[in-house]
Amino acid sequence: MKLICSQSDLSTNLALVSRAVPSRPTHPILANVLLQADVKTNQVSLTAFDLSLGIRTSFTAEVIEGGAVALPAKILVDITSRLPEGDITLDDQSGDSTAEGINFILKPKNGKYELRSMGAEEFPELPLIENSNPIQITTAALVEGLKGSLFATSSDETKQVLTGVHLTVKQDVLEFAATDGHRLAVLETINERPLENDEQLEVTVPARALRELQRMLNHSASEEAVSLYLDEGQIVFAWQNQRLTSRTLEGQYPSYRQLIPRQFERQLVLERKQFISTLERIAILADQKNNIVKISMNTGDQEITLSCEAQDVGNATESMPAQISGDDIDIAFNVKYLLEGLKELPSTEIQMHLNQNLTPVIFTPLGGLKMTYLAMPVQLRN
Numbered sequence: 001m002k003l004i005c006s007q008s009d010l011s012t013n014l015a016l017v018s019r020a021v022p023s024r025p026t027h028p029i030l031a032n033v034l035l036q037a038d039v040k041t042n043q044v045s046l047t048a049f050d051l052s053l054g055i056r057t058s059f060t061a062e063v064i065e066g067g068a069v070a071l072p073a074k075i076l077v078d079i080t081s082r083l084p085e086g087d088i089t090l091d092d093q094s095g096d097s098t099a100e101g102i103n104f105i106l107k108p109k110n111g112k113y114e115l116r117s118m119g120a121e122e123f124p125e126l127p128l129i130e131n132s133n134p135i136q137i138t139t140a141a142l143v144e145g146l147k148g149s150l151f152a153t154s155s156d157e158t159k160q161v162l163t164g165v166h167l168t169v170k171q172d173v174l175e176f177a178a179t180d181g182h183r184l185a186v187l188e189t190i191n192e193r194p195l196e197n198d199e200q201l202e203v204t205v206p207a208r209a210l211r212e213l214q215r216m217l218n219h220s221a222s223e224e225a226v227s228l229y230l231d232e233g234q235i236v237f238a239w240q241n242q243r244l245t246s247r248t249l250e251g252q253y254p255s256y257r258q259l260i261p262r263q264f265e266r267q268l269v270l271e272r273k274q275f276i277s278t279l280e281r282i283a284i285l286a287d288q289k290n291n292i293v294k295i296s297m298n299t300g301d302q303e304i305t306l307s308c309e310a311q312d313v314g315n316a317t318e319s320m321p322a323q324i325s326g327d328d329i330d331i332a333f334n335v336k337y338l339l340e341g342l343k344e345l346p347s348t349e350i351q352m353h354l355n356q357n358l359t360p361v362i363f364t365p366l367g368g369l370k371m372t373y374l375a376m377p378v379q380l381r382n
Contacts, residue, residue, distance in 0.1 A: 001067025001092040003037045003044060007108065009059045010088060011080040013046050014073075016219065019212055020048035020055040021073040032070040034123040035090070039066035043241065047126065048073060053209050054126040057216070058241030067092055068120035071104060075115065083108045092117065126245050127234050134227035135169055135201065139217055139239070141189040142226055145176035146214045148187035148344050148371050153207040154180035161251035165210055169201040169228075177256050178207075183337045184256055184374040185344070204253050205235055209246035213237055216244065260374060261360055264353040266326030268297070268304065269366065272350045276342050278318050282306045283335045285316040292378060293335040299324045308335075331357045332380045341373035 017033055025031045034047040045058040069092045080088070089107040094117060104117040146165070154162035159181070168175040169191070177186045217226075220242065229236040236245045282293055286308045296305045302324055307317040331354065342350070347365030354361040357380070363373040 001035075001037050001069060002064040002090070003061045004064070004087050004089050005044060005059070005061035007080060007083050007085050007088050009061070011077075011083070012219070013057045013059050014077050014080055016057050016212075016216055017046045017048040017055045018073050018077050019215075020050055020053045022050040025050070029070060029118055029122045029124070031073060032118055032123065033073045033076060034068065034070050034120060036068040036120070037061070037063045037066050037090075039063045045241070047123070049124055049126055049245075051124065052247050053206075053212065054243075054245040055212060055216070056126060056243040069094065069104060070118040070120055070123050071115060076106075079106065079113055083111075094119070126243070127231075127236070129229040129231040129234060129236055132229050132231060134229050134238070136225040137169075137174065137228055138192050138225055139220070139223055141174050141191050143214065143217050144189045144369065145174055145187055146210055146217075148346070148369070149176035149178040149185050150207055150210055150214065151340050151344060152178040152180060152183055152185035152373075156180070161204055161249050161253055163208075164204040164206045164249040166202065166204045166253040166256075171200075177253075179254060179256060179259075182334070182376055183341060184259060184372075185341065186256065186260075186372045186374075188370040201230065202253075203230060203235060204249040204251075206246060206249055209235075209244065213244050216242055259360065260362065260372060261353075261355060263355075264326075264362070265355045266297070266324070266329065266353070268325075268352040269323040270304070270320070270350055270352060272342060272345060272348060274320055275350070276339060278306055278320050279335055279339055279342070282308050282316050282318060283339070285310045285314055286335050290378075291335045292332050292380075293338070294330060294332045294380060296330045297322075297324055297326075297328050299326065299328055329354075329357055330380065331361070331377050333361075333375055333377055337375050341375060345371060345373060 022030055036045045042060055042063050043058050044061045045056055047056040086109050091105040094103045104115045106113040149165050162180055166177040172191055174189050174191050224239050226237050226239040233248055235248050286293055294307045303319050304322045305319045309315040345365045347368045349366040351364050351366055358377055360374050365371055
């Protein structure tokens with residue numbers, strides 16, 4: 001195998017796929033990236049697979065001789081990322097390897113790097129889903145849904161099903177839901193590629209895989225639809241020359257719709273950016289042990305007051321205008337959960353719906369995207 005490619009193409013694509021290389025591989029081959037070159041199409045593909053998450057990307061190069069080889073991922077990434085821009089020649093000489101087994105040459109304009117490679121035949125195949133008609137999802141709908149849900153997933157591996165996003169594909173709507181037990185984000189986006197029949201598909205996908213999918217989609221300039229293939233225990237996202245495969249999460253996802261109250265005693269309309277900036281200032285003094293911020297509603301003055309007390313440090317109070325309906329109330333939140341959700345609500349103004357000081361509170365954008373963010377208040381201690 002021999003090819004010439006640009007440093008930027010190689011480095012960028014290696015950075016994407018290397019995130020699927022395990023830090024502690026169970027087999028030596030998994031510490032490698034599979035590099036394949038096709039002389040007919042002048043395409044080079046890179047693949048990494050940790051037996052759960054697999055990523056494949058492709059780019060155009062001058063392929064002089066086709067072939068495949070497995071190369072040490074970390075070393076390859078570290079070298080290529082530090083090389084100057086320009087063409088790089090990659091030459092696999094495994095046919096006449098030296099006694100030391102150094103058989104792959106990487107040649108930038110001024111230099112030469114020799115690496116020990118492994119046979120491509122040892123690299124595990126990415127899962128294939130056969131006899132499955134793909135569901136077409138627009139890139140915009142997927143990016144929007146991931147942005148509005150991934151932040152709310154759990155990092156607690158003992159609640160494994162909560163470490164993923166629950167994706168529901170309806171006729172022409174995609175619904176993304178994520179919860180960690182303290183908050184819930186539900187977002188609906190319009191899929192401009194409706195299903196051919198009325199069936200509904202539901203699957204829970206690990207957040208780790210979806211973060212890599214989000215990163216790849218953000219890097220891709222294409223508006224091409226993403227093909228979603230689903231089989232028992234496996235999901236594949238494919239578009240252009242890119243592919244991400246992941247195991248799905250087993251277990252019953254919570255009936256999150258039942259957690260969202262239907263009626264409310266109090267409602268507020270707030271300017272989102274002002275609310276966020278006020279919270280961020282108050283949060284500086286929030287007790288580092290619990291990060292609690294108190295919100296006091298004043299219907300008469302049509303304003304809310306945010307406050308916090310940090311023992312041995314000080315306290316803070318700041319007010320801002322709000323359109324309030326309902327009786328006055330004091331309510332407290334973990335400021336981290338509040339800020340993370342508010343930053344993803346895609347509107348200038350937001351609505352805050354609540355009943356009592358310990359019942360779920362709902363935040364929704366005023367107009368625009370259909371998103372619901374539920375945050376559980378915390379108990380105030382006098």
